[in-house]
Structure formats: structure tokens, C-alpha cells
Amino acid sequence: MDVITSMVAEKPVVIFSKSTCCLSHSMTSLIRSFGANPTVHELDEMANGQQIESALLHMGCQPSVPAVFIGQRFIGGSKKIMSLHVRNELVPLLKNAGAIWI
Helix, strand or coil: CHHHHHHHCCCCEEEEECCCCHHHHHHHHHHHHCCCCCEEEEHHHCCCHHHHHHHHHHHCCCCCCCEEEECCEEEECHHHHHHHHHCCCHHHHHHHCCCCCC
16 A cells, blocks of 8 residues: 555545556546646556556455546546536545545
């Protein structure tokens, strides 16, 4: 988990993804549509991707991707992000994290 903590430190939005995952792509696109510029880590393209994926699963990310961190906090996967969006709670979360300024 220390590797994940260091990867999300000082970044307003971090998404752990796989390049072949359509849900990961959709979450990245959604967050970008609000003007945020998330840091995206494609686990299937990283040397230590399997180690990071195991740590995400250990943290409770089921499935492991997409795993969205906002303001250095694990928020959830696609279901949680869509739920926040539908309830108009995603934008305030992004604002509070300093990811967007509108």
C-alpha cells in the first residue's frame, strides 16, 4: 500500500486503470469532461503493475480497476463514481481536491 500512497500523494486525481478496460476509459473521460486532468496509471503497461493491482485488491478495490483516488483518498470504482455523478457530488469532490477551479 505504500507504493499506492506515494503514487497518489500531492495529486488531486489519480486513476489506476488498464489500457484494455472500457470502464477505466469512461471514468477518465468523465473526470476530464469537468476540466480535471487526472494522473492515469495503466497497470498493464507498468513493470510493477501486478504488484500495484494486488495492493488495490487488498485495499478493497473490487474489481481492481478502475480505482479512483480524489484528494489522496480512495473513492471507489466506476459504480461509486457514477453514483456520485448522478447525485451531483462528483464536481464538489473534484473542487475540494483542487482538481478543478470552477
